[in-house]
Amino acid sequence: MSVRGLRSAIEGASVCRSGSASGWHCGTIAQRDTSVTYPQGVVNHLTRTTVCGNPGDSGGPFISIEQAQGVTSGGSGDCASGGVTYFQPIFEILAAYGLTLKVVEIALPGPGTCTSYPHLATGTLNSRQSIYWPHDRGFVTTVTGTYSACLPNDPGRDRDLYLEKWNGKAWSTVAASERPGSYEQITYFGTPGRYRYRVYAESGSGPYTLGHDEP
The missing domain is CATH 2.60.120.380 (Jelly Rolls)
Incomplete structure (x- = not known):
């Protein structure tokens, strides 16, 4: 899927996730700026979604209408019984590691x-x-x-x-x-x-x- 920007989607917007364990799955953004307690500690500023996930999907991308949203952080449940997943917003990742998101440049074609x-x-x-x-x-x-x-x-x-x-x-x-x-x-x-x-x-x-x- 082409990525053309990193505009943040609002709560209720459609969002899709790709994971190495379960492939592509879609849902909606349920809550922004939430905190999750993992065995290793608390992680803040995550976004909760209704997208299911399986063990091994962490690190996969989240996309909403060709706009990059973030990277899968974790979740609960699975894609057989349903569940939720969380992602780390893309802006925080780029800032933390000094990265630049590579996007698809759009050239406007002619009529027809x-x-x-x-x-x-x-x-x-x-x-x-x-x-x-x-x-x-x-x-x-x-x-x-x-x-x-x-x-x-x-x-x-x-x-x-x-x-x-x-x-x-x-x-x-x-x-x-x-x-x-x-x-x-x-x-x-x-x-x-x-x-x-x-x-x-x-x-x-x-x-x-x-x-x-x-x-």
Whole structure:
């Protein structure tokens, strides 16, 4: 998965973790700036998540919407019965060891580049209007995998792109691209569930093309 920054996600945001023992698993951020008592002592300023973990997963990365969050510190339970994990925030790690996070540089491509996606959706969008693909009820996936989508450059228009997931009560944004202009691109590694894409016209009316792919 590409890392494009280190913006801290808020409590309730989606977050995913990779571990050498259990692989990729996702959940949400439950509490920031908490303390955990380990046999070796108390560790402060950790972030608690609902992501499961197995012994041997410590040291793996936490990512939220292509933004680095931290490194797995520990937890309780496992990925068979469920549990929680904690991560050390990325800022503290970089500062402590004098490190710099290497991120993927994004070069804005020209119009039409989103046509390389396996699925395309087209339509017309008015300024300050949102549309949902495939509709406001979304679509259901039954496997864990990568969701990706793209809006091509369209001079004179400003659009934003979101991936939303149904949490049982409401739709929550799990990935977003809100750059100036119309070119937007998102990639999200998610668990099974009900999702939908939202395209929003910040300014400018006219046709749009949404390139997308799902697991």
